[in-house]
Amino acid sequence: MINTTNPVTEVIEARFDAHTAEQVEQLLEGAANAQRQWAQTPLSARLPLLHRVAGVLRENKAAYARLITMEMGKPIVEAEGEIEKCAVTCEFYAENAPRFLSDMTVESNATESSVVFDPLGIVLAVMPWNYPFWQFVRFAAPALAAGNGALLKHANNVPQCALALQDAFVKAGAPEGLVTTLLVEASEVAGLIADRRVAAVTLTGSTAVGKIVAAQAGAVMKKQVLELGGSxxxxxxxxxxxxxxxxxxxxxxxxxxxxxxxxxxxxxxxxxxxxxxxxxxxxxxxxxxxxxxxxxxxxxxxxxxxxxxxxxxxxxxxxxxxxxxxxxxxxxxxxxxxxxxxxxxxxxxxxxxxxxxxxxxxxxxxxxxxxxxxxxxxxxxxxxxxxxxxxxxxxxxxxxxxxxxxxxxxxxNGLVASDARLPFGGIKQSGYGRELGEFGIREFTNIKTVWIGPTR
Missing domain, CATH: 3.40.309.10 (Aldehyde Dehydrogenase; Chain A, domain 2)
Structure with missing residues (x-):
């Protein structure tokens, strides 16, 4: 059972049954099918989804903000700001992804060489409760723009936020399964990472959990981006x-x-x-x-x-x-x-x-x-x-x-903040990889060299 406990009253506000193994299998297969089709969709046809998601977020800002506040206690004004930041980030990638993902021509003698950015596939997002909408959207907006699918395993004290995120993308017209929320326990993450349909994993959380996820992903040779603790x-x-x-x-x-x-x-x-x-x-x-x-x-x-x-x-x-x-x-x-x-x-x-x-x-x-x-x-x-x-x-x-x-x-002369225009991430025990900006959108791509020799 996955519960929402109101941190103001300490009262359980909602209860959800965890997805069964059969349900997880169905959702994974649906996500894989959706992502394969999405990857074949031209970039120009993918990006309008992000503009529509921004619209859905703004249209439902009050409701989403109240959900954040009820589930994890964020002051309502800050929760509204979190939703607006998500919308701005969706628009940023809708407008800038063509530039970030455009093929790069490499100068060479008598050959035509380029670097292209192909999607990796389904990315598992293991997300925390403290910014329940923002942490996911800052990953999902660039990842989807690049042609990936998103599988969300959220912190179990914010299940309604997790479901609302999936619903927001569905309302915006995302293909069924492209953004999928799994209501599962933390103990099931290792199995998800190992699943053949999952190509990579991103985690925002504690350093201790980051080490566990890194080991699990490393054992099956899958890409990770880890944004961990800080002091x-x-x-x-x-x-x-x-x-x-x-x-x-x-x-x-x-x-x-x-x-x-x-x-x-x-x-x-x-x-x-x-x-x-x-x-x-x-x-x-x-x-x-x-x-x-x-x-x-x-x-x-x-x-x-x-x-x-x-x-x-x-x-x-x-x-x-x-x-x-x-x-x-x-x-x-x-x-x-x-x-x-x-x-x-x-x-x-x-x-x-x-x-x-x-x-x-x-x-x-x-x-x-x-x-x-x-x-x-x-x-x-x-x-x-x-x-x-x-x-x-x-x-x-x-x-x-x-x-x-x-x-x-x-x-x-300012306070540290994340910004869609700038890369975000840490070093040492704070993790590795980058989110946001031009670098963030390329984290979950295959940076592929295409070399063409001279014809005879």
Whole structure:
């Protein structure tokens, strides 16, 4: 049984029977048939589907957003923004896929050579709950444009979002089976990866799960794209605009109730401006309203599950016990719902839990550093390498420092965010491969060389 539990009330709102083995077999065969036909459809005929999907998403934005909020607790305004971002991304690939997938001519003597981009087939998408629409659409829009099919195994606490995603593509006119949701347990993923009809797998999730999926896919020699955990540094140098940095830091840490792999988690601040930054950060965080995520003025909703809140609270407690100073929050909110308040800890050191571990919730750890070199060293002193933010008025220096930071993306004087125009992904234990942009659409293609020799 797969359930929807409302994180505000802790009440089960819906129950679904998992697909049986027979149903999975039928769905896989239908997906394979749909993808074969889709791959033979000219690119120009595939792309209108993405424009129609964008329309369906916008037409149903209110309903889809409420579904997100009910299933995982995202504040409703943010949930609406998630749906709009999905629509924009569909339109981006509908308009730019011809350029990204066009044949490349290679100069050579007396031969005609080119590189073409063929679809791989069905791609299994193992997706998380924190951005239940966006995580799938950011993969599916380019993958479908390239001629692939999409098989969705979503997190089991968002089954209604999973079914709604399939329905959105069907409403837009996608061939039956091209986008298929499977309601199955995690234990069945290995069998899906090994299935002859599945060509590749993409996963967004924890590093631990990523290692399991990578091993399973590697055993059957199938392509993977893995977007895993993160412990993103937010570096504030002495010459930064401190007030603006603190304002953006509040959003960077507490958006989606802090439940994002690219939320800023470690705030590395030069000692000379640390007091000012901490004061401003606490002031902004104190203004955030925690409560019913269906209310439009709510800034921080509940965490998605009780065990996630328990883990975050353990990390906070261990960090404080080790000597950090608690300035804000620090304890679960009493009453029903998985609420945890915006929490700020100062004088955190690199050996403390909030600095060493990925904190997936509304808790900020401030680490004071003596200079930019120490900030970069500590930013890199983690197993993760997803994103990083760097705040300074000296842009030439910033560009130089950015090259030294070990991350898939460095945002200067801004917060780390995904953007359809830019490649997204990490290094080290944050995974490999890229989504979005020109690089993302080619991840699930066969980059094929076509060489033609001279005729006689």
């Amino acid at each position: 993103d540094p937010f570096i504030v140098l002495a010459d930064a605009d401190i007030e603006e940095a603190a304002k953006v830091a509040t959003k960077a840490r507490f958006t989606n109730t802090g439940q994002s792999c690219i939320c800023a988690k470690r705030f590395l601040v030069e000692e000379s401006v640390a007091d000012r930054f901490v004061e401003a950060l606490c002031a902004h965080a104190s203004e955030l309203k925690i409560g019913d995520p269906m209310q439009r003025d709510t800034s921080v909703g509940p965490m998605a599950r009780g065990n996630l809140r328990d883990e975050l609270h353990s990390q906070v407690q261990r960090t404080i016990a080790a000597g950090a100073k608690l300035l804000l929050g620090g304890a679960p909110v009493e009453g029903p719902g998985y609420f945890y308040p915006p929490t700020v800890m100062d004088h955190v050191t690199p050996d403390m839990a909030a600095a060493k571990e990925e904190t997936f919730g509304p808790a900020a750890a401030v680490i004071r550093v003596k200079d930019a070199d120490e900030a970069v060293r500590l930013a890199n002193a983690t197993e993760f390498g997803l994103g990083a933010a760097l705040w300074t008025r000296d842009l030439e220096r910033a560009k130089s420092l950015a090259r030294r930071i070990e991350a898939g993306a460095v945002f200067i």
